[in-house]
Amino acid sequence: MHLGQLAQITIYPVKSSAGLNLTQTQIEPRGLRFDRRWMIVAAATGHFLSARETPQLLQLLVQPSEQGLHLQAPGLDLQVATPAPDGQRQVSVWDDELSARLADSETNNRLSDWLGQAVQLVYMAPENQRAIDPRYATAAAQSVSFADGYPILLLSAASLSELNRRLLEKGRGALSMARFRPNLVVDTALAAHAEDAWKRIQIGAAEFAVVKPCVRCVLTTIDPDTLQREPDNEPLKTLIEYRRSPKGVTFGMNLIPLNQAELALGMSVVRLA
Incomplete structure (x- = not known):
């Protein structure tokens, strides 16, 4: 039909x-392709940040590629390279816990300054699995x-x-x-x-x-x-x-x-x- x-x-x-x-x-x-492969998490816990509690995220304009991201927002303009596989951390999305690749410290410092809280950017690579x-x-x-x-x-x-x-x-x-x-x-x-x-x-x-x-x-x-x-x-x-x-x-x-x-x-x- x-x-x-x-x-x-x-x-x-x-x-x-x-x-x-x-x-x-x-x-x-x-x-x-490229949909929600990246996520910002609280640096201390690895728990995801959402626009529900942090509406500022809705201002974040993102251009993705295989090499990484270009992030733009008021007060932010940042190129981010896709992280290497050797830098991983535990993160959580609702009740799911998994490993994800951690972005470089410069990126995380810039995002922390922009959001006014300690955060980290993580990437879901092929080796990072989260089940439906x-x-x-x-x-x-x-x-x-x-x-x-x-x-x-x-x-x-x-x-x-x-x-x-x-x-x-x-x-x-x-x-x-x-x-x-x-x-x-x-x-x-x-x-x-x-x-x-x-x-x-x-x-x-x-x-x-x-x-x-x-x-x-x-x-x-x-x-x-x-x-x-x-x-x-x-x-x-x-x-x-x-x-x-x-x-x-x-x-x-x-x-x-x-x-x-x-x-x-x-x-x-x-x-x-």
């Missing part, structure tokens, strides 16, 4: 950084990047349009897709949240299992332009009215890639199951 076209491809090279929109990319086992929750994995030993839990987040444009319709009825302004940080946006003529029912889709030659709704958190209430939290808790307040589930407020679907292939804007999106 034809669903629509791929309308947006976005990666977040450093966890909680600003999104980088692409016209094409490569699907890899852990998700989109086995309750939702489609095969043994599937890995995920530093994303919250799953390799790819998909959202339909129709779903955002429905939310914005409800917000406008309340006298609120419309929100951009950036507020919800998807990797893939599908433009479809189907009803809002049609993606809830998809089990398996194909985009070009790439196939994906649609495994779990995305439970939304307070990050959606932070304006990525002003870094301020909405005082009335929108859009969660409105989403609760029609998107509440036993596990929380859901908006978008988590995907696991089933093969490696190219993706490009405008590709047809087909429902396989």
